[in-house]
Amino acid sequence: MSSIVPQGVAASDFSNALDEFAGVVGKDRVYVDEQPLSSYRDAYSPLADGEFLPSAAVAPEGVEQIKKILKIANAYKIPIWTIGTGRNFAYGGPAPRKSGYVMLDLRRMNRIIEVNEKYGYALVEPGVSYMQLYRHLRAIGSKLWIDPAAPAWGGVMGNALEHGAGYTPYGDHFTMQCGMEVVLADGEVIRTGQGALAGSKHWQVTKHAAGPQFDGMFTQSNFGVVTKMGIWLMPEPPGYKPFMITYEREEDLEAIFEITRPLKVNQIIPNAAVAVDLLWEVSAKTTRRHYFDGKGPLPQSIRKQIASDHKLGMWNYYGALYGPPPIIENNWKIVEDALMSIPGAKLYLDRENDPAWDYRVRLMRGEPNMTEFSIMNWIGGGGHVNFSPLLAPNGSEALAQYNLIKSRCHDHGFDYIGEFLVGWRDMHHILMIMYDRADEAMRKGAYDLFGVLVAEAAESGFGEYRTHLAFMDQIAKTYKHNDGALWDLHQRIKDVMDPNGILSPGKQGIWPKSMRTTS
Numbered sequence: 001m002s003s004i005v006p007q008g009v010a011a012s013d014f015s016n017a018l019d020e021f022a023g024v025v026g027k028d029r030v031y032v033d034e035q036p037l038s039s040y041r042d043a044y045s046p047l048a049d050g051e052f053l054p055s056a057a058v059a060p061e062g063v064e065q066i067k068k069i070l071k072i073a074n075a076y077k078i079p080i081w082t083i084g085t086g087r088n089f090a091y092g093g094p095a096p097r098k099s100g101y102v103m104l105d106l107r108r109m110n111r112i113i114e115v116n117e118k119y120g121y122a123l124v125e126p127g128v129s130y131m132q133l134y135r136h137l138r139a140i141g142s143k144l145w146i147d148p149a150a151p152a153w154g155g156v157m158g159n160a161l162e163h164g165a166g167y168t169p170y171g172d173h174f175t176m177q178c179g180m181e182v183v184l185a186d187g188e189v190i191r192t193g194q195g196a197l198a199g200s201k202h203w204q205v206t207k208h209a210a211g212p213q214f215d216g217m218f219t220q221s222n223f224g225v226v227t228k229m230g231i232w233l234m235p236e237p238p239g240y241k242p243f244m245i246t247y248e249r250e251e252d253l254e255a256i257f258e259i260t261r262p263l264k265v266n267q268i269i270p271n272a273a274v275a276v277d278l279l280w281e282v283s284a285k286t287t288r289r290h291y292f293d294g295k296g297p298l299p300q301s302i303r304k305q306i307a308s309d310h311k312l313g314m315w316n317y318y319g320a321l322y323g324p325p326p327i328i329e330n331n332w333k334i335v336e337d338a339l340m341s342i343p344g345a346k347l348y349l350d351r352e353n354d355p356a357w358d359y360r361v362r363l364m365r366g367e368p369n370m371t372e373f374s375i376m377n378w379i380g381g382g383g384h385v386n387f388s389p390l391l392a393p394n395g396s397e398a399l400a401q402y403n404l405i406k407s408r409c410h411d412h413g414f415d416y417i418g419e420f421l422v423g424w425r426d427m428h429h430i431l432m433i434m435y436d437r438a439d440e441a442m443r444k445g446a447y448d449l450f451g452v453l454v455a456e457a458a459e460s461g462f463g464e465y466r467t468h469l470a471f472m473d474q475i476a477k478t479y480k481h482n483d484g485a486l487w488d489l490h491q492r493i494k495d496v497m498d499p500n501g502i503l504s505p506g507k508q509g510i511w512p513k514s515m516r517t518t519s
Contacts (some may be wrong), residue, residue, distance in 0.1 A: 001354025042095040046447040057103035072429035084126035085155035092384035097506035130368040144233040145366030150369030171272035181228035204230030223506035237322040246313030248344035254395035273319035283378040284356040381436025412449040421497035
């Protein structure tokens with residue numbers, strides 16, 4: 001049995017709470033032994049082993065059990081940490097924000113409640129993965145596409161709640177969310193939007209209802225436990241044209257996004273186009289040690305050799321066009337003329353025996369897969385953490401941010417491995433900090449690098465949209481307009497909605513009153 005007890009909870013009270021949890025879900029669904037609890041750790045963490053470990057886990061099968069679990073947690077003031085599929089890797093995975101929390105594991109709640117072909121949506125529970133939903137749609141003969149994040153095992157609901165993104169025209173997952181069912185800390189169950197109407201016929205058709213909209217309040221927060229969520233799905237288009245363009249120079253990044261911005265804002269390129277750096281792209285095919293066994297960032301001569309060997313650029317741009325073939329071909333002429341105007345650009349409409357190309361082509365048409373996890377082989381040792389600042393689709397801004405981040409990576413002995421993903425009027429910049437977790441110095445270097453990047457990005461006016469557990473407090477403090485008024489508001493809401501502070505304390509830097517002095 002785990003020797004960890006939640007902070008501030010007497011051992012006898014904790015034991016009583018576990019017994020009561022077992023009375024709700026069954027003894028076999030309350031996990032207290034080391035072996036099952038080991039699955040609730042961040043296997044890729046930049047922290048030392050022994051950080052962020054749960055005291056126990058409880059796995060309900062439905063809303064009624066969740067209500068009873070929350071009643072027990074309130075009675076004993078047990079902090080719980082909610083996960084859906086638990087696949088939020090690079091950001092903390094299934095681990096809790098602090099050691100000692102009890103995991104509220106919703107993976108058993110994995111029903112696809114409805115698929116509506118006419119209006120193009122699904123209603124799902126927290127444990128539904130992208131692959132599960134994809135296979136279900138294929139099994140029922142649906143012509144709807146999902147929009148998966150990079151790894152197929154991720155959760156449809158969890159990724160949307162974390163403001164995640166994908167690569168089809170439906171790539172902004174929270175924008176495509178419509179309607180939630182939420183269990184509040186006191187056990188009350190609410191439905192947002194039209195779901196609040198008794199007998200509603202259109203819960204997943206429109207986000208709007210009378211009064212304020214609360215859906216966003218339950219994303220990246222600890223104000224409730226989301227148990228159902230609607231997600232809009234893309235009807236299969238009559239045509240699909242994926243493409244890849246390689247660019248020879250790092251500084252081409254500026255021109256790439258100056259050209260891309262009007263194409264995206266005007267929806268000529270409708271999907272989430274992405275510029276992938278050389279090392280991220282090649283990691284699907286080879287490893288660093290194949291080219292270089294030294295320490296520190298790769299020499300430029302090695303980078304050029306990699307690009308030559310694999311017919312890649314310093315930047316590798318993927319996008320796709322969708323719709324009736326005549327419209328695709330009309331728009332393609334505009335896209336091709338614009339993006340091929342950069343000297344040295346090379347266009348690919350197919351690449352034989354290239355797993356990276358195959359992966360992107362599948363992803364941009366809504367086929368989930370696990371190819372991107374091959375990036376773990378680039379360094380070996382599995383460690384990775386994502387630094388994820390936001391910026392505009394502005395060429396000079398993108399290049400400046402890239403140069404800043406690359407410089408800090410090199411200062412700390414790391415390669416820059418990243419991609420820029422264009423939404424509509426925004427961009428996500430995803431930096432993958434790779435390290436061997438068995439190398440203590442390398443792991444600590446990754447942690448230190450991340451902290452530096454948070455501070456310097458904020459000084460330059462860039463904030464992160466998502467982060468690892470270990471950096472939630474630091475990033476929350478960078479949003480400091482008017483002495484941090486926004487996070488003050490978060491915590492005022494927390495105090496009203498969850499006075500005992502039981503729901504995911506510290507999530508996104510939102511702490512209950514009882515824990516603020518120790519956070």
